[in-house]
Structures are given as structure tokens and as C-alpha cells.
Amino acid sequence: MSKIIRVNMSNLTVTEEAVPQKYAAFGGRAMTSAIVADEVEPTSHPLGKYNKLVFAPGLLTGTTAANSGRLSVGAKSPLTGGIKESNAGGTSSQKLARLGIKALIIEGQAAEGKYYTVKVTKDGVTIEEENQVVGKGNYEAVKALSARYGEKVGVILAGPAGEMKLASANISVKDPEGNLRSAGRGGLGAVMGSKGVKAIIIDDADAPGVTIANPDAFKEAARVFAKGLMDHPVTGQGLPTYGTNVLVNIINEAGGLPTKNFRTGRFDGANKISGETMYDTIVARGGKPTHGCHAGCIIRCSQHYYDKDGNYKTSGFEYETIWGFGANCCVEDLDDIAEIDWHCDDIGIDTIETAVAAGVAMDAEVVKFGDSKGLVNLVKEIGTGSALGRIIGNGSVFTGKAFGITRVPAVKGQGLPAYDPRNVKGVGLTYATSPMGGDHTAGYSVATNILKVGGYVNPLGKEGQIELSRNLQIATAAVDSTGLCLFIAFCVLDNAEAFQAVVDMINAEYGLSLTGDDVTELGKTILRIEKDFNKRAGFTNEDDRLPEFFDEDVCAPHNTKWDFTDEEVDEVLNF
Amino acid sequence: MNLEIRLFADLPKKVRASITAVPGEAFILELPEGTTLGQVFAHLGLEGEQTLIGLVNGLRQLGDYELKDGDRIGIFPPVGGG
Numbered sequence A: 001m002s003k004i005i006r007v008n009m010s011n012l013t014v015t016e017e018a019v020p021q022k023y024a025a026f027g028g029r030a031m032t033s034a035i036v037a038d039e040v041e042p043t044s045h046p047l048g049k050y051n052k053l054v055f056a057p058g059l060l061t062g063t064t065a066a067n068s069g070r071l072s073v074g075a076k077s078p079l080t081g082g083i084k085e086s087n088a089g090g091t092s093s094q095k096l097a098r099l100g101i102k103a104l105i106i107e108g109q110a111a112e113g114k115y116y117t118v119k120v121t122k123d124g125v126t127i128e129e130e131n132q133v134v135g136k137g138n139y140e141a142v143k144a145l146s147a148r149y150g151e152k153v154g155v156i157l158a159g160p161a162g163e164m165k166l167a168s169a170n171i172s173v174k175d176p177e178g179n180l181r182s183a184g185r186g187g188l189g190a191v192m193g194s195k196g197v198k199a200i201i202i203d204d205a206d207a208p209g210v211t212i213a214n215p216d217a218f219k220e221a222a223r224v225f226a227k228g229l230m231d232h233p234v235t236g237q238g239l240p241t242y243g244t245n246v247l248v249n250i251i252n253e254a255g256g257l258p259t260k261n262f263r264t265g266r267f268d269g270a271n272k273i274s275g276e277t278m279y280d281t282i283v284a285r286g287g288k289p290t291h292g293c294h295a296g297c298i299i300r301c302s303q304h305y306y307d308k309d310g311n312y313k314t315s316g317f318e319y320e321t322i323w324g325f326g327a328n329c330c331v332e333d334l335d336d337i338a339e340i341d342w343h344c345d346d347i348g349i350d351t352i353e354t355a356v357a358a359g360v361a362m363d364a365e366v367v368k369f370g371d372s373k374g375l376v377n378l379v380k381e382i383g384t385g386s387a388l389g390r391i392i393g394n395g396s397v398f399t400g401k402a403f404g405i406t407r408v409p410a411v412k413g414q415g416l417p418a419y420d421p422r423n424v425k426g427v428g429l430t431y432a433t434s435p436m437g438g439d440h441t442a443g444y445s446v447a448t449n450i451l452k453v454g455g456y457v458n459p460l461g462k463e464g465q466i467e468l469s470r471n472l473q474i475a476t477a478a479v480d481s482t483g484l485c486l487f488i489a490f491c492v493l494d495n496a497e498a499f500q501a502v503v504d505m506i507n508a509e510y511g512l513s514l515t516g517d518d519v520t521e522l523g524k525t526i527l528r529i530e531k532d533f534n535k536r537a538g539f540t541n542e543d544d545r546l547p548e549f550f551d552e553d554v555c556a557p558h559n560t561k562w563d564f565t566d567e568e569v570d571e572v573l574n575f
Numbered sequence B: 001m002n003l004e005i006r007l008f009a010d011l012p013k014k015v016r017a018s019i020t021a022v023p024g025e026a027f028i029l030e031l032p033e034g035t036t037l038g039q040v041f042a043h044l045g046l047e048g049e050q051t052l053i054g055l056v057n058g059l060r061q062l063g064d065y066e067l068k069d070g071d072r073i074g075i076f077p078p079v080g081g082g
């Protein structure tokens, strides 16, 4: 991957640059974060012309490496005000890589009210005014654009939420079947909407493809890596069968399933929305229990969920979504949650942020806890652009302010996901300290606290948690730079050979001789870049804190509180 | 003593034939005082499953953990997500 493409929406020009030497070893999150940190004034308005939206495939994307087709999207976040990398599946990342594009940067801002479709092909980039799909739901838009540009093209979309510049708007990416995957967190869809970019089309017909410096070594390392994934019980069996939603029951049993806007850690209706129930429902209705979000994924944690009449309802129906609109809102109707997931995808809004905002709104009795039909309507409201819809669509903190609710589970403006930090303390440290804001993927201590992956650290104790969160945040920043799906971590945390295979694949592709330590160093470099951006944007250690109710309210069933001191929290990313 | 057992994922299909279980639904096992978690695995016919996760009252315990009357036990195969 040899070039960086810049699309300036202020004057509708495109320039192409060689990759500067300092970015040579970067990909994915390393690339998006480095460009945002180098080029965006940290104090600039996230929805103004000085912000930049960066798309980057990972170091291994475009190769035959299993699970290597993830896309990183970066910008200054309108939700957190800090730096953001959001990660998605879909077909676009591999196409960018095969076109030799290491980063696609959208900068400037189109004239008010105008929208464009940016089309990337092997011959260059064109910018066309978009009239047909503006204001349309994502499902209709992706269909129309695929019909216009060809079924095989990659499509990246800002949905209606992005057009409205809502702080929870996601960026949707077409998957192999023409359904949607999302770069969900942090409101990057609003940044795309603010640029006046409705869609990006990636057509890799006759693309040069990725060059591999040492094909034999690559092939061997890729084989070892794929075998590791297939042999590990989580990546080879658990995830393919039940998807990520298998977590509902184990997190509930462990007492870490945030229920009723983070009041308790167990939900009576858990089994009704569990992965096991979902699997049986999908099979009974003729859906697909197993499906990959991009070609080359061999874990295949996704699925097609069908409605009662046996018609496609939604895909990529994930644990966080089901927890959020389920236990967090005391809803136990999986079909209603699937309906909500479809609307979130169609409107182009992050399910986690919207679910946390909905829980806060339920505390204000906008809709009653447990009222699943009311919840469906509340989410649909976002797409209408009504005042209520815009409040919810601006996220949990905004919703709390609008309704005078102080019980808002969020860090740096971003709603907390599906693990109560009092009962899974390692992930609480990640929520508190990640430069991304409240995010579980940034350092998934749940693996070691609950799932017996990568050793064991007691989820209720403090011992070992600081190092755990730190090491996982460093490793995750590195994985997010490879283009590999983060779920490969379940395998590589347990299997040194598979971890080495990842390093070997990078070395074979680029003709390098990196070691495991270099990979750790890359992770640290990325976190330093991100922390520095946030500092320049005005963040201090005081922003690395959980909301005070976690210190004060005990969480059943273990009757725990958040008990890390500020000094301890500040140790996490002190390296 | 009575133990409240829940089996998850595909474990209900793996237990010995005399036990019928539905994923996530509790059933009671009556076993002698002093029974360990490992003995419960064996009683269920799951002793070959090296990678099981056993949660007793929401806390992970190992095979030699001695159970008490009324304990809530959740047993999982390796799972992941996020």
C-alpha cells in the first residue's frame, strides 16, 4: 500500500501523495490516529471544516491472512471531543488495500446542504453530487448505490443520523451480502455528514493488489495463524456457533450484566435474550446462525436473524446491542430488540450509545423500563429528526442533561457498554482510561476476568487489574493496526505460536524483521499519540474517571462498589 | 444438600443421558455434603471437558472447591465475544 489520497470537500479536489516514511510501519488505527494527531487542531470543532475523517485498512488487509479485512476510521469525535478510532467489517477495507491506498483522508467541508458521493477506483477518485440517496435509510441507499455502481463495489455510508450530525451517528459499511456493518462508536457518521459526504464507493476492479515481499514465508505464517484460530475453542467453536451474544448468560451469571441503567448485575430475563435462545430461534426460523462480516473471516461470529415469518430481519446482531436494549432497558423480547437493531442500522446510529441513552431516558420515564414496544418507537423517533429523536441520538450524556438525570454511565462523553465496572473491574479501568472514552474493545479485560482467556484475574478484586488493562490496551492498539479482527485475541492471548504467526505475516508482507517487542512498542506509540491529542484538546487525568454513582451505589449480586483510587487509575496508562 | 445448576451453550447436549437440561434453565441436584465442584462435573458426565468454566454464586471456582447447600452453579464451555 503505497499512497495516501486526500479528498478536499471545500473545493472538491483530490490529491494523491506517497506515504511518508514516518507512517511506513503504520496501518489501521496507527494510521488514522497518527494522521488525526498530526493534521487536526485538537481544539477544532469536530463538525467543522478543520476536522478530518480518515479511513485506513490495516497492515495485513488485502492479503490472504484470515480475518484481516477490518477497516479503521478516525477523526476527532463529536461525542467525546477526543481522538477516535472506530473499527468495522464489511468489504471496503480489502478493496482500499488492493487499490494500494494506505489512507483516504476526507477534509474541508462542502457547501451547506450539498451532499456528494466519492468514488474511488484504480484510475483515481471522482466526486459526484449526490441527490438520489440523501435522506434515505441505509438499507435503501446501499441497494441504490450498488445498482448504480455495480453489485461488487464497496459502499461506505453516512446514514440519516450522520446527515443530521447526531453525536451517535455511525458509519455503515456494506458487507458481502449487501447488509450493513458499522464503525459504531464516537459519532464518526456525523463527521462524514458534516463534510457533505453521503457515500464513498470503492471499486477495486483491476486493482493491482497487495505485494508480498516473501510469499512462501507469508503462506506458512498464514497457515499457522488460521490453524490457531480454528483450534482454539472460543474462535473455532464458541463464536461461530453462538456469536458474541453467548456472553449474555455468562456475564449475567458472573453478576456483571448491567441491568436497568446499571442498577444491578443480573437480569431475570437474561436467558430469553441469550445466545443460546437466539441460536435456537435462528435455526427454527431458517436463518443463518453463522456468517462472516468480510471475505476471509474464518471465525464468523455474525448471523442472519429472521423474524417470526421467516424473513431476514437483521445481521451482526451482537451481544452489546442485545444487552443494551435488553437487560439495560429491562426488555426481554428478542424480536423487538432485532427490530431496534434493524432501525439503528438503517438510521445509521450506534447501538451501544443509543441503548445507553435509552436507559437514561427510561430513568426519566420517557418510556417505562421493560416497555419494549415503547423502546422500538423511541429508537424509530431518531430517524424522524424530531426533537426527542435528536436528544436520544446525541447520546447518553446529552440525554441525561435534557432530562435532568445524573445516573449517566459514561466516560469522556461515551456511554459504557455491557459489563458493570464494579463487578468486572479490569474493564472498568479500560473504560476510565482509554483515550477512546468508555469502550470495552480498547482493552477487553473481560477475557481474563471472566472468560478464562489469557490467564485469570479475579474480576472483583483490584490485584493485577492495572497491569491487565494496560497490557490489553497496548496489545489492542497494535491489533487494531493490523486490520485483524479483535476476536483473534482470544486465540493469540492463549497461543504463543499464533501470536508469532501474526508478527511473521507482517514481516513476510513487508520484508521486515519485527519481533513481538516491536509490536508492543507499536501499541505504546499509538496510545501515546492518542493521549497526547486528547491532552492538547483539553483532557486531564480528571477525565479518566467513572461517574460517581459507581463509587456510591452497591451492585448486586456481589454488592460491590468501584474502589480504585484516582492514583491507581492514573497508573494504567503511565508507561 | 441441594445445588442449583445451570448449564450453558452446548453443555446440555454433552451431559450423561440420564440428565435432561435446557440451556440456562435451573435444575436441582441433590448431592452429599462436602461435594466439590469437580465432583459435580463428574456427576454430570462432564469430567472430560478440561476447559469448563464453573461459577459458584457468580464467582469462578476450581474443581477442588467445596460446595454448600443452596449454591448456585453455572457451568460454561469456553465462550467469548465482545
Ligand code: SF4
Residues within 6 Å of the ligand: A067, A089, A291, A292, A293, A294, A297, A298, A299, A300, A301, A302, A485, A486, A487
Ligand atoms: S469474527 Fe465476527 S467481527 Fe470478526 S471479522 Fe468475523 S464476523 Fe467480523
